[in-house]
Amino acid sequence: MNFRPDAAFPQTLDQQDELAAFRRRFVVNEPNLIYLDGNSLGRLPHETATLLQKMVAEQWGNRLIRGWNEGWMALSERIGGKIGQLIGADEDEVIIADSTSVNLFKLALAAVRFQHGRHKIVTDNLNFPSDLYILQGVAQLAERPLHIEMVPSPDGIYGPVEALAQAIDQDTALVALSHTVFKSAYTYDMAAVTRLAHNAGALMLWDMSHSVGSVPADLHAAEADLAVGCTYKYLNGGPGSPAFLYIRRDWQKKLGNPITGWMGQHHMFDFKLAYQRDPSLRHFLTGTPPVLATAAIEPGVNLLLAAGMDQLRAKSIQQTEYLIYLWEQWLRPLGFRLNSPREFHWRGSHVSLGHDEGWRIDQALIHDMNVIPDFRQPDSIRLGIAPLYTSYHDIYEAMRRLRMAVTEGLYKKYTVTTTAVT
Numbered sequence: 001m002n003f004r005p006d007a008a009f010p011q012t013l014d015q016q017d018e019l020a021a022f023r024r025r026f027v028v029n030e031p032n033l034i035y036l037d038g039n040s041l042g043r044l045p046h047e048t049a050t051l052l053q054k055m056v057a058e059q060w061g062n063r064l065i066r067g068w069n070e071g072w073m074a075l076s077e078r079i080g081g082k083i084g085q086l087i088g089a090d091e092d093e094v095i096i097a098d099s100t101s102v103n104l105f106k107l108a109l110a111a112v113r114f115q116h117g118r119h120k121i122v123t124d125n126l127n128f129p130s131d132l133y134i135l136q137g138v139a140q141l142a143e144r145p146l147h148i149e150m151v152p153s154p155d156g157i158y159g160p161v162e163a164l165a166q167a168i169d170q171d172t173a174l175v176a177l178s179h180t181v182f183k184s185a186y187t188y189d190m191a192a193v194t195r196l197a198h199n200a201g202a203l204m205l206w207d208m209s210h211s212v213g214s215v216p217a218d219l220h221a222a223e224a225d226l227a228v229g230c231t232y233k234y235l236n237g238g239p240g241s242p243a244f245l246y247i248r249r250d251w252q253k254k255l256g257n258p259i260t261g262w263m264g265q266h267h268m269f270d271f272k273l274a275y276q277r278d279p280s281l282r283h284f285l286t287g288t289p290p291v292l293a294t295a296a297i298e299p300g301v302n303l304l305l306a307a308g309m310d311q312l313r314a315k316s317i318q319q320t321e322y323l324i325y326l327w328e329q330w331l332r333p334l335g336f337r338l339n340s341p342r343e344f345h346w347r348g349s350h351v352s353l354g355h356d357e358g359w360r361i362d363q364a365l366i367h368d369m370n371v372i373p374d375f376r377q378p379d380s381i382r383l384g385i386a387p388l389y390t391s392y393h394d395i396y397e398a399m400r401r402l403r404m405a406v407t408e409g410l411y412k413k414y415t416v417t418t419t420a421v422t
């Protein structure tokens, strides 16, 4: 598509957008606020607000403990199964549980225990820090010496695919990577990297936190063994909503949950004293699920399924391309760098723009310009596009205001010291 830099152009694109109506399914209370942080915390679907009020009043309020047999117990599997449809998995291969970090811990430790005799976990330095901390903890808990090979990206943007191919060898128990990386949005070729792992006899674990709901993935086609992901980003499940985990069916009997609890026990209400795991994926549950927070995931997932992942991806590509076009026109001359892959093929649904004054510009955007991006050290303003509700107008306005924050020197009144949550 040939983009234009004028103010009428985004209106035309919004009029042509077949997914535009989905924006009305979300709470948008501040029309002048440009929200480009749906990759950190998705917007609230109207239906989720209604559902939660109803559940509190009717289910918790009226049904009390009877609620467990009237749907609560089945929520983790039922909603997990729906997420499976977004990522190319069958419904009995995905379950909602815990947080992404805890799920990664359970799956990674289960995988390395299965892979006796191998001494290495391979990852990269673009991975999310929590993932790296979890892997370090897993290495300490393994019953044998296990070290982590953290393969460096050549430029901090692209995944080090060739170096990974070198690092993955016969001593590798597990390869654990983010499908779409959190800073640059580089997105791995899931099938190709999974093949590298399998050729060496290693298991492959994907963290889909930054891709699920924005980048289509097909875990079955890629023959991926394991995956985890977040539900409060592009799935719009709400702050701290529980995460999901995927275990390919043929691994479910072979791998054991290292945190054995009653929710994973076979016939749990027999209250037997010895742990015997449930034959289904439920054995990767541990304790009582947060019912309200789990239920809140479903309306957002329904919206994604209704829109269709291929349609969402097509819109997301066009929107990130438009954003990068405006960067070239307006921001590149002002010292902004593109800290994301230029080719959409390698890019997820956010774009990182670097600037020497990145932190101060980020502050001016939030406090003076009513734009919410987020900031990632050392220099990146990260602009997240959630194709379900981000409009072309949002992108045009964000870039126009970003340009003004620099040309009018608005950022100069902010200090260079960073604050807590960014």
Ligand SMILES: *Cc1c(COP(=O)(O)O)cnc(C)c1O
Pocket (backbone or CB within 6 Å): 099, 100, 101, 102, 128, 130, 131, 178, 182, 207, 209, 210, 230, 243
């Ligand atoms: C957001 C994100 C997480 C979040 O983990 P929590 O356990 O929910 O805090 C983990 N990994 C990646 C790659 C993420 O993007």
